[in-house]
Amino acid sequence: MNMVKSAKLDDLDLVLVRHVDDEPSKPIEQLRTILSAWTGTRRSIVEHKVPGKEASVLQDLGRHSLRFGFLGEFMGPEAKTVTETLWQKFHKGKVVPFSSDMVALVDVTKVVIERLNFEELAGDATRFRYQLILREYKEPTKAEKPAPSQSQKAKQETEDEADDAAASVNYITGKVVDQNGGPVEDAKVMVKGDDGEFETQTDENGVYRQDNLEPGTYKVTVDAPGYEDQEEEVEIKSSGETEEGEETEEAGEGSEESEGPEGTRAQGETEAGGEQDSAFEEE
Numbered sequence: 001m002n003m004v005k006s007a008k009l010d011d012l013d014l015v016l017v018r019h020v021d022d023e024p025s026k027p028i029e030q031l032r033t034i035l036s037a038w039t040g041t042r043r044s045i046v047e048h049k050v051p052g053k054e055a056s057v058l059q060d061l062g063r064h065s066l067r068f069g070f071l072g073e074f075m076g077p078e079a080k081t082v083t084e085t086l087w088q089k090f091h092k093g094k095v096v097p098f099s100s101d102m103v104a105l106v107d108v109t110k111v112v113i114e115r116l117n118f119e120e121l122a123g124d125a126t127r128f129r130y131q132l133i134l135r136e137y138k139e140p141t142k143a144e145k146p147a148p149s150q151s152q153k154a155k156q157e158t159e160d161e162a163d164d165a166a167a168s169v170n171y172i173t174g175k176v177v178d179q180n181g182g183p184v185e186d187a188k189v190m191v192k193g194d195d196g197e198f199e200t201q202t203d204e205n206g207v208y209r210q211d212n213l214e215p216g217t218y219k220v221t222v223d224a225p226g227y228e229d230q231e232e233e234v235e236i237k238s239s240g241e242t243e244e245g246e247e248t249e250e251a252g253e254g255s256e257e258s259e260g261p262e263g264t265r266a267q268g269e270t271e272a273g274g275e276q277d278s279a280f281e282e283e
Contacts (some may be wrong), residue, residue, distance in 0.1 A: 006099070006100060007102070008098065008099045009086070009134075010096040010097055012085055030076030030079075031074075031075040031076055032073070035071045036112045039067070039104045040068065040069035041064055042065060044060070044063055046059045065136040068105065071132075073129045074158050077126060080126070083118060083130070087118070090116040095110050097110060108136045111133050111136055112134070114133045116131070116132055118130050149264075170211075174207070175207050175208075176208065178226070183203050183206025184202055184224050185205075186202060188201055189220065189222050190221045190222075192218060194214075217233060218235075218236070219231050219233055
Protein backbone atom coordinates (compact mmCIF):
# COMPACT_ATOMS: atom_id res chain seq x y z
CA MET A 1 0.00 0.00 0.00
CA ASN A 2 1.34 3.39 -0.96
CA MET A 3 1.83 5.49 2.18
CA VAL A 4 3.29 8.48 0.33
CA LYS A 5 0.37 10.75 -0.49
CA SER A 6 2.38 13.79 -1.52
CA ALA A 7 5.79 14.23 -3.11
CA LYS A 8 6.84 17.08 -5.38
CA LEU A 9 10.16 17.56 -7.13
CA ASP A 10 10.45 21.15 -8.28
CA ASP A 11 7.23 21.65 -10.30
CA LEU A 12 6.68 17.92 -10.95
CA ASP A 13 4.16 15.98 -8.86
CA LEU A 14 5.35 12.42 -8.25
CA VAL A 15 1.96 11.47 -6.76
CA LEU A 16 -1.09 12.34 -8.86
CA VAL A 17 -4.48 10.89 -9.73
CA ARG A 18 -6.35 12.56 -12.58
CA HIS A 19 -9.68 11.37 -13.95
CA VAL A 20 -11.12 11.98 -17.42
CA ASP A 21 -12.56 15.50 -17.53
CA ASP A 22 -11.49 15.77 -13.87
CA GLU A 23 -14.64 13.87 -12.91
CA PRO A 24 -13.99 11.36 -10.07
CA SER A 25 -16.79 9.14 -11.42
CA LYS A 26 -14.99 8.72 -14.74
CA PRO A 27 -12.03 6.42 -15.49
CA ILE A 28 -8.52 7.41 -14.42
CA GLU A 29 -6.71 9.20 -17.24
CA GLN A 30 -3.34 9.77 -15.54
CA LEU A 31 -1.78 8.09 -12.53
CA ARG A 32 1.51 8.84 -10.80
CA THR A 33 2.24 6.74 -7.78
CA ILE A 34 5.09 5.85 -5.42
CA LEU A 35 5.19 2.11 -4.76
CA SER A 36 7.85 2.22 -2.06
CA ALA A 37 10.20 4.64 -0.37
CA TRP A 38 13.27 4.44 1.85
CA THR A 39 15.44 6.87 3.76
CA GLY A 40 18.82 6.66 5.42
CA THR A 41 21.34 8.87 7.17
CA ARG A 42 23.92 8.72 9.92
CA ARG A 43 25.41 10.98 12.54
CA SER A 44 29.02 12.11 12.63
CA ILE A 45 30.41 10.89 15.95
CA VAL A 46 34.00 11.60 16.97
CA GLU A 47 35.62 9.65 19.81
CA HIS A 48 38.14 11.47 22.00
CA LYS A 49 40.40 9.33 24.18
CA VAL A 50 40.99 10.57 27.72
CA PRO A 51 44.74 10.48 28.48
CA GLY A 52 45.63 8.01 31.24
CA LYS A 53 42.16 6.45 31.29
CA GLU A 54 40.32 3.73 29.45
CA ALA A 55 37.24 5.92 29.10
CA SER A 56 36.57 8.14 26.12
CA VAL A 57 34.33 11.07 25.27
CA LEU A 58 31.99 11.01 22.29
CA GLN A 59 31.34 14.24 20.40
CA ASP A 60 28.28 14.53 18.16
CA LEU A 61 29.04 16.73 15.13
CA GLY A 62 25.51 16.43 13.77
CA ARG A 63 23.86 14.29 11.13
CA HIS A 64 24.86 13.90 7.53
CA SER A 65 22.45 14.93 4.79
CA LEU A 66 19.56 12.54 4.18
CA ARG A 67 19.73 10.08 1.31
CA PHE A 68 16.44 8.62 0.21
CA GLY A 69 14.77 6.96 -2.75
CA PHE A 70 11.45 6.26 -4.42
CA LEU A 71 10.21 3.40 -6.60
CA GLY A 72 7.28 4.70 -8.60
CA GLU A 73 5.25 4.55 -11.79
CA PHE A 74 3.83 6.98 -14.32
CA MET A 75 0.74 5.78 -16.20
CA GLY A 76 -1.41 7.42 -18.81
CA PRO A 77 -1.13 9.28 -22.14
CA GLU A 78 1.30 11.81 -20.63
CA ALA A 79 3.53 9.20 -18.94
CA LYS A 80 6.28 9.52 -21.55
CA THR A 81 6.31 13.33 -21.33
CA VAL A 82 6.47 13.22 -17.54
CA THR A 83 9.32 10.70 -17.73
CA GLU A 84 11.27 12.97 -20.08
CA THR A 85 10.70 15.95 -17.75
CA LEU A 86 12.11 13.99 -14.82
CA TRP A 87 15.12 12.96 -16.93
CA GLN A 88 15.85 16.59 -17.85
CA LYS A 89 15.91 17.58 -14.18
CA PHE A 90 18.41 14.80 -13.50
CA HIS A 91 20.52 15.70 -16.53
CA LYS A 92 20.89 19.35 -15.46
CA GLY A 93 22.39 18.29 -12.13
CA LYS A 94 21.08 21.33 -10.28
CA VAL A 95 19.63 21.75 -6.82
CA VAL A 96 15.82 21.59 -7.01
CA PRO A 97 13.03 22.30 -4.49
CA PHE A 98 11.41 19.31 -2.84
CA SER A 99 8.45 18.62 -0.56
CA SER A 100 6.77 15.49 0.80
CA ASP A 101 4.35 14.37 3.49
CA MET A 102 6.67 11.58 4.64
CA VAL A 103 7.56 12.09 8.31
CA ALA A 104 11.28 11.59 7.71
CA LEU A 105 11.28 14.11 4.84
CA VAL A 106 9.13 16.98 6.09
CA ASP A 107 12.20 19.12 6.82
CA VAL A 108 13.83 18.47 3.44
CA THR A 109 13.31 21.47 1.15
CA LYS A 110 16.09 21.10 -1.43
CA VAL A 111 17.61 18.03 -3.07
CA VAL A 112 20.04 16.85 -5.71
CA ILE A 113 19.04 13.94 -7.97
CA GLU A 114 21.79 11.38 -7.41
CA ARG A 115 20.51 8.49 -9.55
CA LEU A 116 17.61 7.83 -11.94
CA ASN A 117 16.62 4.57 -13.66
CA PHE A 118 13.67 4.01 -16.03
CA GLU A 119 11.84 0.94 -17.22
CA GLU A 120 9.13 0.81 -19.86
CA LEU A 121 6.69 -1.87 -18.71
CA ALA A 122 5.72 -4.58 -21.23
CA GLY A 123 6.44 -2.30 -24.15
CA ASP A 124 3.60 -0.01 -23.06
CA ALA A 125 4.42 3.61 -24.00
CA THR A 126 1.82 4.82 -21.48
CA ARG A 127 3.42 3.15 -18.45
CA PHE A 128 6.90 3.74 -17.03
CA ARG A 129 8.51 2.61 -13.79
CA TYR A 130 11.36 4.56 -12.26
CA GLN A 131 13.84 4.35 -9.43
CA LEU A 132 14.85 7.73 -8.06
CA ILE A 133 17.60 8.35 -5.49
CA LEU A 134 17.81 11.82 -3.96
CA ARG A 135 20.19 13.49 -1.52
CA GLU A 136 19.25 16.36 0.76
CA TYR A 137 21.01 19.62 -0.07
CA LYS A 138 22.24 21.74 2.83
CA GLU A 139 23.38 25.30 2.40
CA PRO A 140 27.13 25.68 3.09
CA THR A 141 27.83 27.04 6.54
CA LYS A 142 29.24 30.53 6.40
CA ALA A 143 32.59 30.78 8.12
CA GLU A 144 32.54 33.15 11.06
CA LYS A 145 34.68 36.20 10.56
CA PRO A 146 37.48 36.21 13.14
CA ALA A 147 37.56 39.09 15.58
CA PRO A 148 40.08 41.79 14.57
CA SER A 149 43.36 41.89 16.44
CA GLN A 150 44.31 44.92 18.52
CA SER A 151 46.64 46.16 15.78
CA GLN A 152 43.91 45.78 13.14
CA LYS A 153 41.42 47.53 15.37
CA ALA A 154 43.83 50.40 16.03
CA LYS A 155 44.55 50.70 12.30
CA GLN A 156 40.83 50.80 11.49
CA GLU A 157 40.18 53.46 14.12
CA THR A 158 43.03 55.56 12.70
CA GLU A 159 41.63 55.23 9.19
CA ASP A 160 38.14 56.16 10.40
CA GLU A 161 39.48 59.25 12.16
CA ALA A 162 41.39 60.22 9.01
CA ASP A 163 38.22 59.80 6.93
CA ASP A 164 36.24 61.94 9.36
CA ALA A 165 38.92 64.61 9.30
CA ALA A 166 39.02 64.62 5.51
CA ALA A 167 35.24 64.86 5.33
CA SER A 168 35.19 67.92 7.55
CA VAL A 169 37.87 69.91 5.68
CA ASN A 170 35.21 72.09 4.04
CA TYR A 171 33.23 73.86 6.71
CA ILE A 172 31.76 77.18 7.76
CA THR A 173 32.18 78.45 11.30
CA GLY A 174 31.43 81.68 13.06
CA LYS A 175 30.48 83.39 16.31
CA VAL A 176 27.26 85.14 17.23
CA VAL A 177 27.45 87.89 19.86
CA ASP A 178 25.02 90.39 21.32
CA GLN A 179 25.33 94.20 21.35
CA ASN A 180 27.65 94.01 24.35
CA GLY A 181 29.97 91.51 22.70
CA GLY A 182 28.72 88.58 24.79
CA PRO A 183 28.15 85.19 23.16
CA VAL A 184 24.62 84.22 22.10
CA GLU A 185 23.95 80.61 23.04
CA ASP A 186 21.51 78.25 21.21
CA ALA A 187 20.99 80.64 18.31
CA LYS A 188 19.76 78.83 15.20
CA VAL A 189 22.07 79.26 12.19
CA MET A 190 20.99 78.32 8.65
CA VAL A 191 23.54 77.52 5.93
CA LYS A 192 22.02 77.34 2.44
CA GLY A 193 23.81 76.21 -0.71
CA ASP A 194 23.34 74.31 -3.97
CA ASP A 195 23.76 70.95 -2.20
CA GLY A 196 21.11 71.62 0.42
CA GLU A 197 20.05 73.52 3.48
CA PHE A 198 21.72 72.87 6.83
CA GLU A 199 20.75 73.93 10.33
CA THR A 200 23.07 74.20 13.32
CA GLN A 201 23.18 76.00 16.67
CA THR A 202 25.66 78.08 18.58
CA ASP A 203 27.32 76.64 21.70
CA GLU A 204 27.80 78.33 25.07
CA ASN A 205 30.55 80.46 23.50
CA GLY A 206 28.29 81.63 20.69
CA VAL A 207 30.27 79.55 18.15
CA TYR A 208 28.65 77.52 15.39
CA ARG A 209 30.17 75.19 12.81
CA GLN A 210 28.78 73.26 9.83
CA ASP A 211 31.02 70.49 8.49
CA ASN A 212 31.02 68.29 5.39
CA LEU A 213 30.20 70.97 2.84
CA GLU A 214 30.87 70.76 -0.86
CA PRO A 215 32.75 73.57 -2.63
CA GLY A 216 30.39 76.33 -3.66
CA THR A 217 28.63 79.50 -2.50
CA TYR A 218 26.60 79.50 0.71
CA LYS A 219 24.33 82.00 2.40
CA VAL A 220 24.39 82.14 6.21
CA THR A 221 21.56 83.56 8.33
CA VAL A 222 21.13 83.76 12.12
CA ASP A 223 17.83 83.50 13.99
CA ALA A 224 18.54 85.80 16.94
CA PRO A 225 17.51 89.30 18.08
CA GLY A 226 19.35 91.94 16.10
CA TYR A 227 20.09 89.60 13.18
CA GLU A 228 16.75 89.79 11.43
CA ASP A 229 17.08 89.86 7.62
CA GLN A 230 20.88 89.64 7.88
CA GLU A 231 22.61 87.35 5.40
CA GLU A 232 26.27 86.58 4.73
CA GLU A 233 27.53 85.03 1.50
CA VAL A 234 30.49 82.67 1.79
CA GLU A 235 32.35 80.82 -0.97
CA ILE A 236 34.21 77.55 -0.47
CA LYS A 237 36.55 77.02 -3.39
CA SER A 238 37.42 73.55 -4.67
CA SER A 239 41.11 74.19 -3.95
CA GLY A 240 40.27 74.58 -0.28
CA GLU A 241 40.75 78.36 -0.40
CA THR A 242 37.99 80.57 0.96
CA GLU A 243 36.60 83.91 0.08
CA GLU A 244 35.45 86.31 2.76
CA GLY A 245 31.79 87.32 2.53
CA GLU A 246 30.93 90.96 2.08
CA GLU A 247 30.40 92.89 5.26
CA THR A 248 26.75 93.78 5.76
CA GLU A 249 25.39 96.45 8.04
CA GLU A 250 21.63 96.66 8.38
CA ALA A 251 19.30 97.83 11.08
CA GLY A 252 17.44 95.40 13.29
CA GLU A 253 15.09 95.63 16.20
CA GLY A 254 17.22 95.64 19.34
CA SER A 255 16.96 96.65 22.98
CA GLU A 256 16.73 100.11 24.40
CA GLU A 257 20.48 100.21 24.78
CA SER A 258 21.06 99.61 21.06
CA GLU A 259 22.82 102.19 18.98
CA GLY A 260 21.39 104.06 16.03
CA PRO A 261 18.01 105.68 15.51
CA GLU A 262 16.47 102.50 14.14
CA GLY A 263 17.79 100.05 16.72
CA THR A 264 20.65 97.58 16.81
CA ARG A 265 23.01 97.32 13.87
CA ALA A 266 24.04 93.76 12.92
CA GLN A 267 27.38 93.26 11.27
CA GLY A 268 28.62 89.92 9.92
CA GLU A 269 32.04 88.93 8.66
CA THR A 270 32.03 85.26 7.62
CA GLU A 271 34.85 83.12 6.27
CA ALA A 272 34.85 79.41 5.45
CA GLY A 273 37.17 76.39 5.18
CA GLY A 274 40.61 75.70 6.62
CA GLU A 275 41.05 77.04 10.11
CA GLN A 276 39.54 80.42 9.46
CA ASP A 277 36.71 81.66 11.64
CA SER A 278 33.71 83.81 10.90
CA ALA A 279 31.67 86.02 13.18
CA PHE A 280 28.30 87.68 13.35
CA GLU A 281 28.56 90.55 15.77
CA GLU A 282 26.23 93.19 17.09
CA GLU A 283 27.75 96.56 17.70
